[in-house]
Amino acid sequence: MSQYDYKQIIESQLPEGIYKGNSIETNAVGNTLNKIQADLDMTEKEVNPLAMANTNLTRWESFFKLPSNIQDDVQIRRARVISEFIQYMSDENVIRKDEMEAITALYADSSEVIEHFSQFLFDVILKVTGENTIPISIKEVCSVIQRIKPSWTSYTLGIDFKIKDSNLNIGVLSISGEEITLYPKGV
Structure with a gap:
């Protein structure tokens, strides 16, 4: 979720006496911007390979x-x-x-x-x-x-x-081999 509260940001940017307090316009715009930011955060989480499900x-x-x-x-x-x-x-x-x-x-x-x-x-x-x-x-x-x-x-x-507890399980399988590639003669 976003750390922004757009209603407070809007109020802090306006001059004294204009839409200060609990005005309908500030609430509407702030709530709309908060919803948009939440949608953006969710979209980022859905497409970010580090956070996706x-x-x-x-x-x-x-x-x-x-x-x-x-x-x-x-x-x-x-x-x-x-x-x-x-x-x-x-x-x-x-x-x-x-x-x-x-x-x-x-x-x-x-x-x-x-x-x-x-x-x-x-x-x-x-x-x-x-x-x-x-x-x-x-x-x-x-x-x-x-x-x-x-x-x-x-x-x-x-x-x-650097194991913190005393339990350690190690499974090892070693496979070795050689690969030889033959190419057709004259190519």
Whole structure:
């Protein structure tokens, strides 16, 4: 909701003696402007990827042709939409450090990005304190980072555990392989 009360704003802008107090005109205009502001606030909330609910996330996922799985956590779905949104809206399709931190922080309690410009490398450190109950999918995090990072850079991914309680569940699956692509001869 907006922090403005337009009736008071109107009254504070008028000269002494004109429509001061409880005039019908000031009330009508102030109430109308308050209603318009409330509608604008609601519209912003409906289209803002950081605040939207499932229905609007599905619309954004459809717009960006992302897989829409309503069983996935809302934070993970938001991260996918936001990463696509940044790429779509960016002039040069280069993501800033703070944008990368905001997106990767959606997967953990917080996140830090350390840039190594001379090596064309950056480190992403997911900080886990146990406050966030969403399971971290390393595959999902890597997929999002790969999609939004500049193509000429490389990255490392680390997790910093500082668990506040004594419970910690870690599930790990390691898959390795090699992909060989054969091109037709003479092409």
